[in-house]
Amino acid sequence: xxxxxxxxxxxxxxxxxxxxxxxxxxxxxxxxxxxxxxxxxxxxxxxxxxxxxxxxxxxxxxxxxxxxxxxxxxxxxxxxxxxxxxxxxxxxxxxxxxxxxxxxxxxxxxxxxxxxxxxxxxxxxxxxxxxxxxxxxxxxxxxxxxxxxxxxxxxxxxxxxxxxxxxxxxxxxxxxxxxxxxxxxxxxxxxxxxxxxxxxxxxxxxxxxxxxxxxxxxxxxxxxxxxxxxxxxxxxxxxxxxxxxxxxxxxxxxxxxxxxxxxxxxxxxxxxxxxxxxxxxxxxxxxxxxxxxxxxxx
Amino acid sequence: xxxxxxxxxxxxxxxxxxxxxxxxxxxxxxxxxxxxxxxxxxxxxxxxxxxxxxxxxxxxxxxxxxxxxxxxxxxxxxxxxxxxxxxxxxxxxxxxxxxxxxxxxxxxxxxxxxxxxxxxxxxxxxxxxxxxxxxxxxxxxxxxxxxxxxxxxxxxxxxxxxxxxxxxxxxxxxxxxxxxxxxxxxxxxxxxxxxxxxxxxxxxxxxxxxxxxxxxxxxxxxxxxxxxxxxxxxxxxxxxxxxxxxxxxxxxxxxxxxxxxxxxxxxxxxxxxxxxxxxxxxxxxxxxxxxxxxxxxxxxxxxx
Numbered sequence: 001x002x003x004x005x006x007x008x009x010x011x012x013x014x015x016x017x018x019x020x021x022x023x024x025x026x027x028x029x030x031x032x033x034x035x036x037x038x039x040x041x042x043x044x045x046x047x048x049x050x051x052x053x054x055x056x057x058x059x060x061x062x063x064x065x066x067x068x069x070x071x072x073x074x075x076x077x078x079x080x081x082x083x084x085x086x087x088x089x090x091x092x093x094x095x096x097x098x099x100x101x102x103x104x105x106x107x108x109x110x111x112x113x114x115x116x117x118x119x120x121x122x123x124x125x126x127x128x129x130x131x132x133x134x135x136x137x138x139x140x141x142x143x144x145x146x147x148x149x150x151x152x153x154x155x156x157x158x159x160x161x162x163x164x165x166x167x168x169x170x171x172x173x174x175x176x177x178x179x180x181x182x183x184x185x186x187x188x189x190x191x192x193x194x195x196x197x198x199x200x201x202x203x204x205x206x207x208x209x210x211x212x213x214x215x216x217x218x219x220x221x222x223x224x225x226x227x228x229x230x231x232x233x234x235x236x237x238x239x240x241x242x243x244x245x246x247x248x249x250x251x252x253x254x255x256x257x258x259x260x261x262x263x264x265x266x267x268x269x270x271x272x273x274x275x276x277x278x279x280x281x282x283x284x285x286x287x288x289x290x291x292x293x294x295x296x297x298x
Numbered sequence: 299x300x301x302x303x304x305x306x307x308x309x310x311x312x313x314x315x316x317x318x319x320x321x322x323x324x325x326x327x328x329x330x331x332x333x334x335x336x337x338x339x340x341x342x343x344x345x346x347x348x349x350x351x352x353x354x355x356x357x358x359x360x361x362x363x364x365x366x367x368x369x370x371x372x373x374x375x376x377x378x379x380x381x382x383x384x385x386x387x388x389x390x391x392x393x394x395x396x397x398x399x400x401x402x403x404x405x406x407x408x409x410x411x412x413x414x415x416x417x418x419x420x421x422x423x424x425x426x427x428x429x430x431x432x433x434x435x436x437x438x439x440x441x442x443x444x445x446x447x448x449x450x451x452x453x454x455x456x457x458x459x460x461x462x463x464x465x466x467x468x469x470x471x472x473x474x475x476x477x478x479x480x481x482x483x484x485x486x487x488x489x490x491x492x493x494x495x496x497x498x499x500x501x502x503x504x505x506x507x508x509x510x511x512x513x514x515x516x517x518x519x520x521x522x523x524x525x526x527x528x529x530x531x532x533x534x535x536x537x538x539x540x541x542x543x544x545x546x547x548x549x550x551x552x553x554x555x556x557x558x559x560x561x562x563x564x565x566x567x568x569x570x571x572x573x574x575x576x577x578x579x580x581x582x583x584x585x586x587x588x589x590x591x592x593x594x595x596x597x598x599x600x601x602x
Contacts, residue, residue, distance in 0.1 A: 029505065030403065032389075033389035033390075033403050034403070036385075036386070036389060037386060037389055037390065037403075037406075037409040038409075040386060040409070040413060040476070041408070041409055041412045041413065043473070044412055044413055044415055044416060044473070044477065045412060045415070046438070047427055047428065047431050047438070048415065048427075050431070050438045051427055051430070054430075062436055063435075063436055065441065066433075066436055066437055066438045066440070066441035067438070067441045067442070067445060108313070108314035108317065109314065111309075111310035111311070111313075111314060112310060112311050112314040112315065114310065115306070115307045115310040115311040116311060119303065119306075119307050121307070124311075127311070127315060130315075130319075130323060131315070131318065133323070133326075134318065134322045134323070136583070136584065136587070137326055137580050137583070138530070138533070138534055138556075138576070138579055138580055138583055139534075140534065140536070140555075140556050140559055140576050140579055140580075141325075141326055141329045141576035141577065141579060141580045142322060142325035142326050142329060142576075143325075143559075143560075143563070143576070144325075144329060144332065144563050144569050144572050144573050144576065145324070145325035145326075145328035145329050145332065145573070146321065146325040147563075147564075148328075149320065149321065149324065149325060164317075164321060165321055167317070167321075168317060168318050168320075168321030168322050169321075169322060171314060171317075171318045171322070172318070172322070199302065200302060200303055200306035201306065204306075204310070225417070225418065228420065229420040229421055229422075231420075231421060231422050231536070231537040231540075232536055232537070232556075232560075235560075236560070236564060246420070247420050247422045247423075250420070250422050250423055250426060251422050251540065251541065253426060254422070254425065254426055254429065254540065254541045254544060255544055263430075263436070266426065266430070267430070270423055270426060270427055273419075273420060273423050274418075274419050274423060277418045277419070278415065278418055278419075280418075281414070281415075281418045282411070285411055285414065
């Protein structure tokens with residue numbers, strides 16, 4: 001694929017000494033590009049570095065000057081965020097809700113996409129478009145009735161209830177993304193497996209699903225990020241403080257006003273929320289970008 | 299065999315779809331029904347009031363203000379994000395030498411990886427982080443501005459002034475998305491066959507012409523997708539505004555429909571009216587997507 005070649009080409013630039021008359025202009029363009037890109041990189045990194053440094057300051061230091069470095073590393077901010085602001089508990093809740101939803105939506109989404117792609121029947125087109133409709137309409141349209149659906153099922157303000165809504169709202173994207181993958185898989189392999197005596201379930205689970213792995217990984221990454229960042233669903237449907245997820249715990253800092261906020265804990269909370277995902281991203285960034293380019297080339 | 303296949307499809311498609319229908323499709327349908335009632339949510343009874351809620355909304359100055367704010371966001375945020383991310387992506391991919399084969403910029407993976415950082419940060423945290431950055435007295439922005447001698451910014455309330463609250467909020471959303479779309483555009487540009495660039499170069503096209511004649515037409519569909527996604531996001535914008543200015547900003551300059559809806563439903567308990575707001579939001583979203591499709595279609599016909 002040309003993408004991988006191009007990536008390699010940019011990552012190992014051949015140092016060519018250019019002697020053509022245009023090289024001066026080239027250098028200007030290259031320099032300008034580096035300058036502009038560096039400025040943007042600073043705009044991205046600077047707030048993160050500032051938050052990181054501020055997370056080690058005392059409240060007095062935070063109020064004194066935004067530019068000073070912390071006089072000594074104030075780890076109390078972290079214990080305060082973790083314990084007093086309950087971020088530890090909320091992190092735990094987030095992990096439970098998101099991981100459970102992710103596993104379920106990947107299984108349900110893959111099964112539905114596979115069935116739709118392999119066994120079209122009269123009406124399956126309608127189902128496909130009904131699923132796509134879920135991608136187009138804003139969650140805000142559904143939020144009020146959804147509140148009462150959960151209430152009637154006794155699932156309001158429960159982690160399983162929240163997880164169930166996560167599954168339902170991640171489902172359309174999962175099907176939409178996996179459907180072309182299953183369409184593209186060669187039918188012959190499934191047919192060969194069936195001739196060898198594998199039933200529908202074994203063909204799906206042991207033959208076709210493993211072949212769709214690259215697509216599954218990409219969808220799982222995007223679903224994870226989307227669900228991890230989800231805000232509206234928990235804020236509306238999960239209002240019991242002991243069951244808050246991380247984004248709600250952080251939002252509480254925003255709704256408190258002025259001096260009531262423990263700013264050191266706020267900064268520490270931001271670091272606690274950002275750093276784990278950032279590290280995972282840096283480790284997996286190559287796969288993620290690979291899947292992004294696959295998505296656009298399709 | 300036919301029978302077992304039918305069972306397979308019924309379970310693999312039927313079970314997920316039933317679940318999806320209960321939690322997504324059915325609430326969507328209900329929202330339309332509720333929007334025609336005066337339901338307060340606390341009593342089981344409600345009356346159908348026809349289009350009364352919709353009439354009330356269009357006479358409600360605050361909701362109309364929120365609608366206008368959303369439309370402004372839907373125009374500015376996608377436009378700036380796409381122009382900026384496409385410019386950065388172009389620099390990364392074709393910023394290298396113009397002789398020989400088209401070459402990307404050296405060390406560009408650093409810019410790519412760093413620019414993507416904000417996409418991994420939850421939106422609520424992005425909002426919190428920037429509300430601290432723009433804090434009048436303790437924020438880094440004013441700290442830097444006063445340290446270079448601009449004392450007028452000593453305790454300037456970026457998010458508290460009617461003239462700056464909205465632009466600053468837009469900046470925060472844009473900051474969160476430029477990196478993602480930059481990576482998307484880099485992938486799209488790298489997917490353009492190198493022969494097209496070579497051919498343009500042989501014809502004597504310079505960088506600017508290569509960008510307008512080759513890159514832009516080839517990434518047009520990616521731009522359309524990006525515009526729709528960003529527009530839908532800007533028509534929501536709930537989480538950013540909730541973090542930056544929970545109460546709608548100075549003189550409601552940053553109030554958006556989703557905030558109004560949320561308060562109307564869960565604070566005032568006017569579920570019928572809130573559902574009507576949801577319907578308006580959905581209709582605006584669909585119209586927006588339709589307009590983007592149409593513009594792209596017309597632009598495409600003109601180019602061919």
